[in-house]
Amino acid sequence: MNKSKSSARWWFLAHSWLALPIWVFLFFVCLTGAIATVSQEIVWLADSKVRANPPLDEATMLNYDKIVAVIAREHPEAVIHGISRPVKSMFAWTVRASYPDMSTVNHYVNPYTGRIQGSEPEGFSFRQFIRALHGWLLMPFTEGFNFGWYAVSALALPLLGSLITGLVVYKRFWRGFLNPRLRLDRGSRVFWGDLHRLAGIWSIPFILIMAVTSLWFLVLAILHDTHIELPSTNPEVPIQVARSDIPVVAAGQPAPRIGLNQAAELMRAHFPDVEPSSLNFGGHAFSTITVRGQGAGWPLLSEFAQVNPYTAKVEHVRRIADRSGLELFTGSMRPLHTGDFAGLWLKLVYFVFGVLLTAMVGSGLLIWLKRTVKATAAALKGNRADENGIDEAIDSPLPASLAPPEKNTGTGFAHCWKRWRFHLSALLLILPLVCLPEYLEDQKPASRQGLGKREIGQFQVGPWLVRMGEWRIEAPKFHDGEYEKGFTLALCRDCTSQVKAAYLRVGKPRGDIRTSGTLFTGSPYRLFTSLRVPEDLSPDAELWLTLEGWDGSVHRLALPLADASPATVKWAQEGKVK
Amino acid sequence: MTPARYVLAAGLLLAATSALAHHPFGECRQVDGKTIRCTGGFDGKPIPGLPIDVLDDDDKILIRGKLDAEASFIFEKPAVPFYVLIDAGPGQVAEIDDAEVKSPPPR
Numbered sequence: 001m002n003k004s005k006s007s008a009r010w011w012f013l014a015h016s017w018l019a020l021p022i023w024v025f026l027f028f029v030c031l032t033g034a035i036a037t038v039s040q041e042i043v044w045l046a047d048s049k050v051r052a053n054p055p056l057d058e059a060t061m062l063n064y065d066k067i068v069a070v071i072a073r074e075h076p077e078a079v080i081h082g083i084s085r086p087v088k089s090m091f092a093w094t095v096r097a098s099y100p101d102m103s104t105v106n107h108y109v110n111p112y113t114g115r116i117q118g119s120e121p122e123g124f125s126f127r128q129f130i131r132a133l134h135g136w137l138l139m140p141f142t143e144g145f146n147f148g149w150y151a152v153s154a155l156a157l158p159l160l161g162s163l164i165t166g167l168v169v170y171k172r173f174w175r176g177f178l179n180p181r182l183r184l185d186r187g188s189r190v191f192w193g194d195l196h197r198l199a200g201i202w203s204i205p206f207i208l209i210m211a212v213t214s215l216w217f218l219v220l221a222i223l224h225d226t227h228i229e230l231p232s233t234n235p236e237v238p239i240q241v242a243r244s245d246i247p248v249v250a251a252g253q254p255a256p257r258i259g260l261n262q263a264a265e266l267m268r269a270h271f272p273d274v275e276p277s278s279l280n281f282g283g284h285a286f287s288t289i290t291v292r293g294q295g296a297g298w299p300l301l302s303e304f305a306q307v308n309p310y311t312a313k314v315e316h317v318r319r320i321a322d323r324s325g326l327e328l329f330t331g332s333m334r335p336l337h338t339g340d341f342a343g344l345w346l347k348l349v350y351f352v353f354g355v356l357l358t359a360m361v362g363s364g365l366l367i368w369l370k371r372t373v374k375a376t377a378a379a380l381k382g383n384r385a386d387e388n389g390i391d392e393a394i395d396s397p398l399p400a401s402l403a404p405p406e407k408n409t410g411t412g413f414a415h416c417w418k419r420w421r422f423h424l425s426a427l428l429l430i431l432p433l434v435c436l437p438e439y440l441e442d443q444k445p446a447s448r449q450g451l452g453k454r455e456i457g458q459f460q461v462g463p464w465l466v467r468m469g470e471w472r473i474e475a476p477k478f479h480d481g482e483y484e485k486g487f488t489l490a491l492c493r494d495c496t497s498q499v500k501a502a503y504l505r506v507g508k509p510r511g512d513i514r515t516s517g518t519l520f521t522g523s524p525y526r527l528f529t530s531l532r533v534p535e536d537l538s539p540d541a542e543l544w545l546t547l548e549g550w551d552g553s554v555h556r557l558a559l560p561l562a563d564a565s566p567a568t569v570k571w572a573q574e575g576k577v578k
Numbered sequence: 579m580t581p582a583r584y585v586l587a588a589g590l591l592l593a594a595t596s597a598l599a600h601h602p603f604g605e606c607r608q609v610d611g612k613t614i615r616c617t618g619g620f621d622g623k624p625i626p627g628l629p630i631d632v633l634d635d636d637d638k639i640l641i642r643g644k645l646d647a648e649a650s651f652i653f654e655k656p657a658v659p660f661y662v663l664i665d666a667g668p669g670q671v672a673e674i675d676d677a678e679v680k681s682p683p684p685r
Contacts, residue, residue, distance in 0.1 A: 237620045237628070238600060240667040286668040481622060482601050503669060510661065510673075511637035519669025532601070 023365040025428050026159075029152055030361050032134035033210075034354025037339055038347055039127040040086060046126075049108045049118025052092045061111045064260035064279055070114045071095045071107055078105070079496065079523050082280030083260070085111075090344070092117055098523035100493050102449035124443035135217075137428070138435040140442065145221035148435075151428050153221060156214035163207045166200055176201035189370055196363040199356045206353035213337035216330065233324050239306045239316040240286045243514075246310050251551040252498055257309035260289070267291035267305035270317045274303050281309075283521035285500045288315050295320045299341045300332040451488040451526065456564055461547050462555025464499060465492040468545070470564065475571035476533040483533040485568055489520050489545070496524040503546040504529050506537065506561075513554060516546035537561075539572040604630075604664040604672030607680040609652065614679055617650045618664035618672055624649030629665045634658050 035042070044050055062070075067083055078097035081104075085093050092108040099105060104122040109115070132138050137148035167173055182194045200207075223230065247255045264276045273296035280290045288306035295303045298320040306316040323331065335341040339350030441447060451469025458467050471486030478484075491499055503509075505517025520527035531543070543559045562569050604618035619625040630651045632641040640660060641653050662674040 236623055236625050237666045237670070240670075243668055284669075480601055481603075501668065510633075512633060512663065514663055514665060514668075514671045515661075515673050517669070 023361065023368065025151075026155055027358060027361045027365060028429070029134060029155055030354065030358040032130060034351055034358055036127075036130045036134045037350045037354055039130045040091075040340075041344065041347060043126055044090065047118070050092055050094075051117075052090055052111050059112060062114050064264055064276070066114060067093050067095060067109050067111065068260060070109050070116060071097055074116060075099075075107075077493065079525065080281065081283075081523070082278065083109075084278040084280075086277070086340075096122075098525050100525050102451075102490065102523075102526045103445055104448070104523065121445035121448075123445040123448055124440065128443070129439075132439065133432055137431040138439040139431060140435065140438060144225040148431060149221055150218065151431075153214050153218035156211050156218055159207060160211040160215065163204065163211060167204075170197060170200075173201050173204075189367065192363040192366045196360055196367065199360040199363070203353055203356050203360065206350075207357060209336055210357070213333045216333040217337075220330075230326060230330065231324065233322055233327060234318075235316060239288055241288060241308050241310060241315070243286070245308060246285065246500070248552040249550050251549065251553070254285075254497055254500070254550050255310055258289070258307070258312050260291075262312060263289040263291050263305075263307040263309070266307050266312060266314050267293075270305055270314065271296065271303050271319070278302075284519055286519070287521075294341065298328065298332075300335040301328070449526070451490060452486070456487075456559070459545075459557055459559070461545060461557045462553070464495040464547055464555065466490060466495070466502075466545075466547070468559070468564070470567075471528065473565075473567050475567055476531075476537075479530075483535060483537075484530040485533050485565065487529055487531055487543075487564070489527040489529070491524045491527070493525075498549055498551075499524065499547050500550045501548045502527060502529075503548070504531050505544050505546075506531065506533060506541050508542070508544055508558065509546060509556070513546070513548060516548075517544070533568070535575070537568070537572040537575070539569045541572070600666075600670060602664060602666040602670045602672040604662065604674050605680070606662055606674045606678065608655070608682045610682060612655055613652055614655050615650055615652045616662055616664065616674065617648075618645055618666075619649050620666045620670070625666065631663045631665070632656060632660055633663065634660055 064083060068080055071078055071080055075097065077100055079099075081096040081098065083093050083095045085091055093111050095107040095109055097105055097107060105119050106122060107119045108117045110117050129138075135149065135152060136146055137152065139146040139148035170176075176198060180198055182198055183190050249255050260279045263279065267276060268274070271293065274293035276291045276293045278290075278292040280292075282288060282290065287309075289309050290304055290306050292302045292304035295301045301320060301323070303320060304318050305314050307313070308315050320328070339346050451467060452471035453473045454470040456468040456470060458465065467490040469488040469490075471488055476483035476485040487504055489502055489504075491502070502520040503516035503518060504520065505515075509515040509517065518529045518531055520529045522528050539561065541561045543561060543564045545557045545559060547555045549555075561572070600621055602618070602620050603622070604616060606614050606616040609615050616630060617624060618628055618630065620628075624645075626645050626647050626649045628645045628649070630643050630645055631639050632653055633639050634656065635658070640656050640658075643651050643653070645651050645664070660676050664672040664674075666672070
């Protein structure tokens with residue numbers, strides 16, 4: 001009997017040890033989250049080129065057009081996508097531009113001097129890395145939200161549970177506000193216990209914010225992956241410039257467009273109190289210029305105007321007041337989670353509380369660790385006299401503010417869950433390590449260039465030379481009721497100023513330009529389209545590429561599907577067999 | 579919102595551009611021997627007010643109109659071969675050829 005009891009105890013100890021990863025996981029997420037909050041500021045401290053130090057004698061900011069002109073002058077081959085700047089005035093303007101080698105580069109321009117302080121190709125950055133590590137354990141997104149996202153956001157449940165159970169267990173917790181107690185002279189177990197409670201009490205509002213916003217991230221993923229759409233007040237059709245608004249001009253030049261200063265002025269007419277912090281040209285000739293700034297009445301969300309660059313008409317404005325209560329709530333969740341809406345001071349407050357929460361999880365971990373180590377040591381000695389004490393130690397509840405909510409522990413399901421969650425949490429710790437090489441590979445500037453997984457070839461379309469690529473070597477994917485297939489296109493350097501738009505479709509278009517298919521969007525050095533593929537696609541079909549010039553000329557090219565995408569031919573053949 | 583769009587909106591960049599496509603749609607059906615009714619919309623939702631054109635095989639616009647409050651448009655069947663365009667903007671056009679016009683629902 002003694003033997004079986006001893007064995008049961010060992011099993012229980014092993015069981016307790018296996019629980020370790022769930023704490024380590026929570027600790028890991030809290031720690032990376034706290035760092036992510038101030039990742040932008042860490043970059044600011046570490047990297048002088050992103051700072052906007054005003055010169056001593058003159059502190060007038062350059063206007064938007066002048067910021068763009070700096071890049072246009074020094075990098076004439078660059079295609080500028082837009083300019084943006086964090087909420088805080090201590091940052092330089094970031095100008096996003098793409099190049100003939102298909103790279104996209106962020107240039108940091110000092111808003112006072114107009115000097116390009118630094119440039120870096122889009123790819124690995126500390127900020128994105130720490131966010132990806134914190135938010136989805138570096139896992140790649142392929143179909144829907146990935147497991148990492150679910151694993152991290154699901155921590156909202158134990159976090160919320162710990163808050164509620166913590167408040168129930170520590171009755172009259174508000175006394176901690178008035179009489180904070182942190183005993184330094186009573187050994188480490190008492191110190192960590194005091195710190196744990198003290199941090200918990202002071203972090204109540206912060207834990208609540210983190211738990212609720214994280215829960216939203218979980219709900220968001222579930223909604224998306226189950227194809228449930230929340231009611232939206234967004235325009236039902238994306239805002240675009242009408243074809244007839246774009247003047248036909250002489251060959252070799254794009255139609256004249258308004259500058260960012262004018263677009264910002266037009267935006268300000270609708271939002272006098274909003275400071276534009278992001279101005280974007282959009283991905284194709286029919287895009288509006290979007291001028292966006294932090295909402296004046298509700299700093300958590302942005303307000304924006306979409307301006308027609310050819311007619312200077314404001315096509316669409318999105319005010320805070322245009323959003324429904326539900327949209328205000330769901331839209332506010334992310335900024336509330338990251339603290340990125342009121343400036344540096346709030347970020348520091350978030351950071352301090354983030355560290356506090358991390359320390360709390362850490363102290364919970366230490367309390368638990370000490371108890372389990374003690375129990376293990378005692379079990380190793382095999383001292384029967386200690387046994388009761390050990391069992392008591394093992395049976396004593398976990399720090400309540402950290403304990404996940406547990407119900408019906410006696411049922412088969414609960415037993416199963418208790419047994420399996422340890423395996424899962426052990427896996428969670430391995431995930432970022434496993435995903436790291438792929439993440440780093442994906443973040444390399446080189447892997448973000450090129451025309452996708454397979455270059456189809458170089459073609460002459462009328463006077464223009466283009467290169468086409470297959471984005472991924474795979475069959476068309478079913479998305480929102482239709483099959484789609486990604487293709488890429490690169491215009492030759494001299495063509496970029498001549499070609500207004502590029503389209504792709506299955507089968508020969510008719511004479512009306514509108515029948516040319518889906519639009520390519522992005523940088524003219526690397527455009528992308530999601531081709532609509534009919535379900536009954538013939539393996540012998542042709543893809544038709546249409547290029548439309550600013551001068552109104554239209555040139556077309558037919559491409560056998562077998563050349564464009566053997567994977568799609570195979571898919572079409574299999575469809576026929578079925 | 580797709581993950582790609584959410585992550586983009588969150589200021590993070592992903593290469594999952596394929597998830598950003600939109601879908602115009604349209605369908606035409608014979609009401610009787612003489613008239614045709616077309617309906618259309620975007621991303622699965624009927625959209626009243628979308629421009630709709632009926633063109634002949636030489637791409638000449640025969641009839642020009644807009645989808646009504648029920649996102650439908652009724653027109654007299656042209657005597658010549660034709661096709662219908664429901665236009666939700668550049669690159670977002672649904673094309674229905676006369677061969678794709680469905681027969682009237684059985685009574």
